[in-house]
Amino acid sequence: MKNALPLLTPAAILVLAFLAAPAASPAAAEDADTPTFSRDIAPIFQRSCQRCHRPETAAPMSLITYEQIRPWARSIQRRVESRQMPPWHIDRTIGVYEPDPSLSDEEIALVTAWVDGGAPRGNPADLPPSIEWPDGDAWEYGEPDLVVEMQEDMVVPAEGPDLFVNFIADTGLTEDRYIRWIEVKPSKAGRPTVHHTMVYAIQDDAEYVGEDFFERDDDPNRRDADGNPVGSLLIEYAVGNTGDIYAENTGKLLMAGAKIRFSGHYHSLGEEIRDRQRVGFGFYPKGVVPKHRIVSTRLFAGLPSNRGWRNNELSIPPGADNVRHDGYRVLDRPIQLISFQAHMHYRGKGMELEAIHPDGRRELLTRIQNYDFNWQIAYPYKHPPVFPAGTVLHVTSYHDNSENNPYNPDPTAWVGWGNRTVDDMAIGWTNFVFLSDKDYEEHATAGAATGAGAGD
Secondary structure, three states: OEEOOOOOOHHHHHHHHHHOOOOOOOOOOOOOOOOOHHHHHHHHHHHHOOOOOOOOOOOOOOOOOHHHHHHHHHHHHHHHHOOOOOOOOEOOOOOOEOOOOOOOHHHHHHHHHHHHOOOOOOOHHHOOOOOOOOOOOOOOOOOOOEEEEOOOOEEEOOOOOEEEEEEEEEOOOOOOEEEEEEEEEOOOOOHHHEEEEEEEEEOOOOOOOOOOOOOOOOOOOOEOOOOOEOOEEEEEEEOOOOOEEOOOOEEEEEOOOOEEEEEEEEOOOOOOEEEOOEEEEEEOOOOOOOOEEEEEEEEEOEEOOOOOOOOOEOOEOOOOOOEEEEEEEEOOOOEEEEEEEEEOOOOEEEEEEEEEOOOOOEEEEEEEOOOOOOOOOEEEEOOOOEEOOOOEEEEEEEEOOOOOOOOOOOOOOOEOEOOOOOOEOOEEEEEEEEOOHHHHHHHHHHHHHHOOOOOO
């Protein structure tokens, strides 16, 4: 599918914002109360910025050293004060997440005081030890046990609409293996042109998944609207995302004979670019079966349709700024929820995930309140919550089709569900594991003993 409107990458947006901003004034004389880069600011950048802003990544500049950071001080101040950077678009008062790169109010105040004080370097002896970041081609969690590559280059023309493409590749696996970690890597040349890629396993996995709860993404014969095999989701790559590494004794299954589907979204950048993506897998040792198998599935918000529980019909009127759609799924067995991720398009504004307990109690788990289509972020719960059978997962989406939405290509258009970026979607991706009744009781008892709620 193609989209008639070119899309700025996050890197391009950052460049435009930063270049439009003047650098901070020359460093003022330091006093004891002024924060310094070496003592106060460098640790913040190491934790929350450098994973993306380092050489050979998609970020527009490296933010490793004082010399690299100093020219952007005023722009950095504005971006962190508005919470545009680091990208973390949730209501921070709801739940606790790990990893969480967002800055606390105190850290934002520290950056502001540093810039307003002249952005002094401080004593180099105060610098924390530098982090030895891998280069852009290195795998995040070590050398993979299996690498699967697209079988041909994706050629992105210098100009044109956004491109939505699919590539199928064999894994070559002759036995089932459980995945400990997984990571997607566009080619070095291709990184700036890849908006996101969904990676699926096409495998005959029907015995595991309960048809009454899940969409049959595991059915190897199911096809999408373009005739492509669908498969079950393994991971999504997007700018700012690294790979997924699973908690001990949990993992995903890649079956013997499985194929990999790369479902990519590309945009043109003014020159022809070729990309060939790879996905790397780190496996558990042969014969090891983790206790819990992680499942990824979608919760749809929308209007009732002829697709059963898939309420994936949207109606977003012209000019409307807060259009709500809802979706519900009843759990047929206990689960532990690992993470939540929203997927919408240009008009996406926010999404919430709520659990409605069997006793009627409602628990808001995550509120994504400043959704940005350029950042497809999964939010992992620090203490993954558990829910019994009979719990209802309730997802609510909000869309802004007004002229106040800076990303809106046409506020006068009615918008419905579709694959093009000028259409829209309302999908809540969830990662979770099934629990036995005994496991659920143990988790629930432990949570009650500590007083921990979802992600607390």
